[in-house]
Amino acid sequence: MPMQPPTSIVEVRQQIARIKAGGTEFITNFFLDDAAIEQAIRAGTLLFAFNDDAVVMVRRGALFDRVYFADGNRASLSRTLASVPLAPDGCLISDLIGTAAETAPVIDQFVSAGFSRFTEFRSMYRANSCNVDVERRAMAEAALEEDAEQIWSYISGYFDPYSEHIPDQQEVLTAVKARTVLVTRNGGSVSAILWYDRKGASSILRYWLVLPQFRGRGLGKQLMARYFNDCADVRSFRLWVQSSNCRAMRLYQHYGYVLASRTDYILKRT
Numbered sequence: 001m002p003m004q005p006p007t008s009i010v011e012v013r014q015q016i017a018r019i020k021a022g023g024t025e026f027i028t029n030f031f032l033d034d035a036a037i038e039q040a041i042r043a044g045t046l047l048f049a050f051n052d053d054a055v056v057m058v059r060r061g062a063l064f065d066r067v068y069f070a071d072g073n074r075a076s077l078s079r080t081l082a083s084v085p086l087a088p089d090g091c092l093i094s095d096l097i098g099t100a101a102e103t104a105p106v107i108d109q110f111v112s113a114g115f116s117r118f119t120e121f122r123s124m125y126r127a128n129s130c131n132v133d134v135e136r137r138a139m140a141e142a143a144l145e146e147d148a149e150q151i152w153s154y155i156s157g158y159f160d161p162y163s164e165h166i167p168d169q170q171e172v173l174t175a176v177k178a179r180t181v182l183v184t185r186n187g188g189s190v191s192a193i194l195w196y197d198r199k200g201a202s203s204i205l206r207y208w209l210v211l212p213q214f215r216g217r218g219l220g221k222q223l224m225a226r227y228f229n230d231c232a233d234v235r236s237f238r239l240w241v242q243s244s245n246c247r248a249m250r251l252y253q254h255y256g257y258v259l260a261s262r263t264d265y266i267l268k269r270t
């Protein structure tokens, strides 16, 4: 399928609706919101292609291209995925969210199309009922606009660019202005970060990072306490944690999070 930029968000949504209406076993991993689609169309980074059975989309990035699909029939998914061109020296990343049982046959289709399992993230949630001792929360505070560059450099330096969404500097600034990035300081410098998003009655923790030289001194706890305090009106807290990061998983459990059934599988083709 030759790939080209969509003319508008309406064209993308229409093609997906057509596939959904005509399919026998509709399946998709395309959950971008309208703002993100519009931004990608404006930037010229979204390409798509379609045939009678499927729509496939690629969002171009500096390091890799992210693949989205909407397929009317699960059995044809590997053909759809195999049709996505690989840029020279490039790589394709895609992801799939669901329980192990739901996703196993779909992952098989990815594998047939040349993808391999790269990593996976477990979903955790916490009801807003358990409290963390907040005695030292005053040491964690909302980040200032002048911290944005440092926050961006810590996040992009520490987290994996293939599997964890690394924000651009503008995104950091927007979150800082919304006061959803908490920090602790050592002198004038940021020593630890907790970034969260709020959506309706729930909140998602995106990054929790203490610089290595400051770990094990209670900074992570102060950020958590301030986070739960700032979001006291939220009904549930959610996050995704890399399943190999046993320490973080244990700490989240310590703060009242429990494992949910869904996993986000990250797949890669090189």
Ligand SMILES: CC(C)(COP(=O)(O)OP(=O)(O)OC[C@H]1O[C@@H](n2cnc3c(N)ncnc32)[C@H](O)[C@@H]1OP(=O)(O)O)[C@@H](O)C(=O)NCCC(=O)NCCS
Pocket (backbone or CB within 6 Å): 206, 207, 208, 209, 210, 211, 214, 215, 216, 217, 218, 219, 220, 221, 222, 241, 245, 248, 251, 254
């Ligand atoms: C996870 C992380 C943010 C924790 O920050 P931290 O400042 O080291 O944590 P704290 O010193 O505040 O300790 C937090 C809790 O863990 C406990 N703890 C600390 N080190 C521990 C260890 N080695 N073993 C067991 N428990 C430990 C503390 O006692 C504290 O519990 P408390 O609330 O009962 O006092 C930090 O280790 C980090 O940045 N890791 C890398 C990034 C990461 O994995 N982030 C999470 C996934 S996105």
